[in-house]
Amino acid sequence: MSFYPPKSYKIMPALIALIGILVLQGCAKHSSVDIDKSALRFYGTPADNGDDFIHEQAPKTLFSDGLNCSQFQDMGAALNYRTDKPLNLHSSNMKASAENDPILAQGLLLSPGDLVEVLIEDGEGFNGRYIVDNAGYVKLPIIGVVSAGGATTNKLETKIELALIRAEIFQPASASVTIHVLNWSSIEVSVAGAVFNPGTVLINRKSKGVQNSEHLDAYGDYSTTRLLSEAIRTASGIRPDAKLDQIILIRKGWQVQIDMTGMLTGELVKDYPLVAGDRVIVPSTGCFQAHLVRPSQITPKGFRVFMSNLIDSAGDNASAGIGKFATSLPYGTRLLQAAVSANCVGGKDWTNAPRRVVLASKNPITGETQVIERSVEALMTTPNQDNINPYLMPNDAVACYDSNITNFRDIAKTVVDILLPIKLL
Known part of the structure; x- marks a missing residue:
């Protein structure tokens, strides 16, 4: 008499092999294992030494060519004035005028x-x-x-x-x-150097009907947006490596250097009115200056970050609350705030806490794409360490990965889903 084993016995070896593959896959490292994610020097992290970069032309006295970042670490830092000490305000902080400035001496030029x-x-x-x-x-x-x-x-x-x-x-x-x-019409000027989007920008753009009848009947016009600061802001603002005290304005062969640190410190600054054909150059120091990473009149107000949080606690980006406002972050946001905005932080202490967050950012000085990986718990416990919690830059990408316990739980759930139909045979 021949004996035919049940169908489940034929399926069992294949099932064991499948479970072994799932376990091995669950124990495997995730797909970014071969990427160097542990570099301490990352754009968005203040460093002792600057990055080498290529000037628009051969460095001259107008461009900073030194890479010692210590001299720039306080540039643009807010000033404090004490009432119990004299205020030493000197003439160098006075506004430029037509008497002492070659650009302003030309007057307001028509375009x-x-x-x-x-x-x-x-x-x-x-x-x-x-x-x-x-x-x-x-x-x-x-x-x-x-x-x-x-x-x-x-x-x-x-x-x-x-x-x-x-x-x-x-x-x-x-x-x-x-x-x-x-x-005064809208005009085109060129902005180059340490800005996020160099190129030709259109400033003083006016909406239709913005002027009332009193303005139309009066002689003269004053524009608040046909200015140097507007040109820089229209080019998406200065980068953190900008030489803010040496911005260059070129007009009809004349050239002046402008100190615009007052835009951040509260000191007086001359915001030059621009005319068509002007050229603005923002030199780079090659150094990250943390004091420049905040919203201002010449820095970005905010920027977009691309986020992904496909984890069990939130089945998709929609349920994770990653919408327009979660990915539009104020300038000066660090990786921890982005992780919180992406709902990567919190949850079950034992099973979900050991998560990881990966940040991909393009260094605007060198053009290299850099990737780092950080533990979410390390971000929460040591947010004051710049190498752990770097600044985010426009168009960065942030992705969350679940803990190993969650991975094994998913494997177990998959095994049960496979065994249950077999048991019913």
């Missing part, structure tokens, strides 16, 4: 798109409002085009007066021209 009103005494046929065209000219009746871009209103008045005299429309004694700026 393409600016709206001006021309008033000529006894010149009804010429009076009116004119827009400086793309080529930088205004076109008046009879006398034709007059170059206006890059000129002050005083120079434009003189040019129009000379054109009227040369056309024999007015006598030299009677030619009197007055020009009022009714609206």
Whole structure:
């Protein structure tokens, strides 16, 4: 009589092999094991020495080429003034003026798109409002085009007066021209160097209907966004390695250095009005300066971080609460705050506490992508150590990994799911 073993006996060897594979997979290290994640020097961590970087041109006296970060560790730090000690405020903290500054001495220059009103005494046929065209000219009746871009209103008045005299429309004694700026247009300037998004930026962008009738009827216009700080902010703000006390503004061959540390410390600072064609350069120190990592007028207000938290305590990113506001973090956020925002912290003490968080960040100085891994418990217990809890930068990626106990629990659950149908055979 032949004997046929039950079907379950045939399945058992395959089942044992499957369980062995699952256990081995559960004991295996996760996929980022081959990546060097333990480097102490990480962008977002203040270090004693700076990073080598390539200048836009050969370093000169205008660019910092030393990599000793100790001289920059207090740059941009907030100042404290004591009432029991004299305030030693010196003239170097005074604002630049047209008397001592080559850029401001040129006056407020006109740019393409600016709206001006021309008033000529006894010149009804010429009076009116004119827009400086793309080529930088205004076109008046009879006398034709007059170059206006890059000129002050005083120079434009003189040019129009000379054109009227040369056309024999007015006598030299009677030619009197007055020009009022009714609206400063949006302008393009270039920003290079230690900013997050260098390139050409458009500043002084105005929404339609922002001016009321009183402004339209009044002569003159004042812009709060056609300024140096706005150009830097539009380029996503300065990086933490910026040489903040040596920002360079280039206009028509003239060049000035501007100390903008007052934007962070509360000291006086000259926020230059810009004109079309200006060039702004923010040199890099090569050093991370923690005092520059906070929201300000020339740093990012906030940025986006990409997060993932696919763990058992939260089955997906939606239930983990990782939405728009969780991933939009204020500038100056550290890895611990991002881990809390991603719901990586907390839960069952014995089973979920030994989690890990992985941070991937691109070093904007060297262009290298760096990856580090930190224990969530280490972040919670030693958040004051910069090498454990670094700063986050725009577009960083943060991922959470579960504890080993949770991994084994998942393997056990998978084994039960496999054995249960077999038992019912």
